[in-house]
Amino acid sequence: MKTLIAASSLALLSTTAFAQERITYKSAKTTSSYYQMGVQIAEAMRKGTDGGVVVTVEESQGSVQNVMEVRARGGDYVFTTPPALVGLAQDGKAMFEGKGDPAFANIRALFPIPSLTMHFVVSDASGITSFEEMEGKTILLGSGSFGASEGAKYLGLFGLEGKVKLSDSELSNAVAALKNGQIDGFVTAGSYPAPNVIEAAASTGVTVLSLSGDQIATTKRTPLTIPAGTYAGQDADISTTSLPVVAYTTTAMSDDTAYMLTKTFWEQKEGMGSAAAWWNGLSTDMISNISREIHPGAIRYYQEVAAPLTDAHR
Template identity: 70%
Template sequence: MKFRAFTALAVAAAMAVPAAAETRVTYKSAKSSSSYYQMAVQIAEAMQEASDGEISVTVEESQGSVQNVMEVRARGGDYVFTTPPVLVSLAQGGKAMFEGKGDPAFDDIRALFPIPSLTMHFVMSEESGAKTFDDLKGKTILLGKGSFGAKEGEKYLELFGVQDEVNIADVELSNAVPAMQNGQIDGFVTAGSWPAPNVVEAAASTGVHVLSLTDEQIAETKRAKLVIPAGTYAGQDEDIVTTSLPVVAFTTTKMDDDTAYQLTKTYWEQKASMAEAAKWWGGVDEALMENITGQIHPGAVRYYEEAGFTLTDDQK
């Protein structure tokens, strides 16, 4: 996918970066078929244009967030990667999937900026009549297999007491919309940046209702609350209150302050332009900074303080 060029910061960035040498950055995101890979391409092109070619960002495909964190052990100061902040905390504590795999390099991980969160969607056909989780009883739901959305969806069905009364469809998530159109399923669960392409398609073609969670249900999930504004999807007259897993771009203390500063500055100042090419950037604002639970790179802190962002003591 080819995204539009961004030139607004070309002069300023060129002045901020030494002309004598090109700075190369590797940005490791997700699978090439995912929206997060496309986001990485947008960021790379914005950085290239804003620095007048002085900073070159190469996007690398990844098999997942855990792999991204693990590679910190062998990477240098040019490494940027995306992952949920909770995985950084687990790595630094040697817990869960990082048990027995601890490394001092994990303590050097620092945040740069938040990117669109993994947002939960429980998408029900209008024909199903389902408006709440209790209404899922007796319905056929597609969860998918192995993804964050599938695991999270299964967890919610259990938390809200309907797991044993829901029929789980054996269909790939990529076939969710056709399966809903032909009546094979009543709904599906998906997680990703919003607006989600498969939800857009389902809402436009068959009519859907995306379930909202109560504050009590959100508390049970132990996830961050997220509101998808009314009008995001066809036929959606009210806000959708759901949950999300924050995702952040990280680097390490090996990255020099000037590069971290320029990456962060370009990201925020080009975000509106990137949103013209992909709507998922519209969900990113200063409020997402609270999702950064660890330390921010000193170079990025310099930008945030110049731009008037409010940072916590733990982030500095």
């Protein structure tokens, strides 16, 4: 009898171990909000599957690295990157020129995560209410980030190149510099609500500038609206631009696993939003930001919830 019980217990343990899915989720640097999102997703997967999915979050040096690692990873690999980079990898262009690999053709989307959202933040004391009024003012762009390069691009597009004093300081110093009057504003890109903008709005009067429809069209970026009330003192919606970010895997992942990950993500989104507000602006409508194929397992879920799919997604 003891032998039978032991054998049964061993069989149960073996079945449990076999049923457990182990996923590696590669996102961003540990200091970024996107790494924090990865940790939240990992917890949501554990909770939503009663421990059936175990996600290990890996630090990354950036989206290009995430895509490149597809060449050596298997069906347990999930990574984040803007959809545009997937297109460049599959077409062998830009930073992927001469580095093409057949594995890139197998990349498939699972679900969108909060977009990189442009914020042009100015102090009320500066008197700035529009982009034109930044002329002659001191603005902190930071360096080495998407927000810094994008901010510099917008200054050029909107006729302000060489007309704005650029602060030679790190973005981490932006809120303190704004409070003590060293700068008139700063540019940052992150999922909204952005922690540094929350801090600035709560500690000193600020305005996050809205872009006009023509300005948004000129940037050729994805439009995004930050709802009124997102930041202290914000009485109206803010029109700005964004860079969509999506969680991807490859065709090496089974349809059932991709379905489970996608379904669990959306079912746990509300709970994640209670802990971190950046999830609350996300909806299945944002799969329209995915420009290429979605994993068949994820498509199964989106069909169940009547999400807006296109021919390019299949």
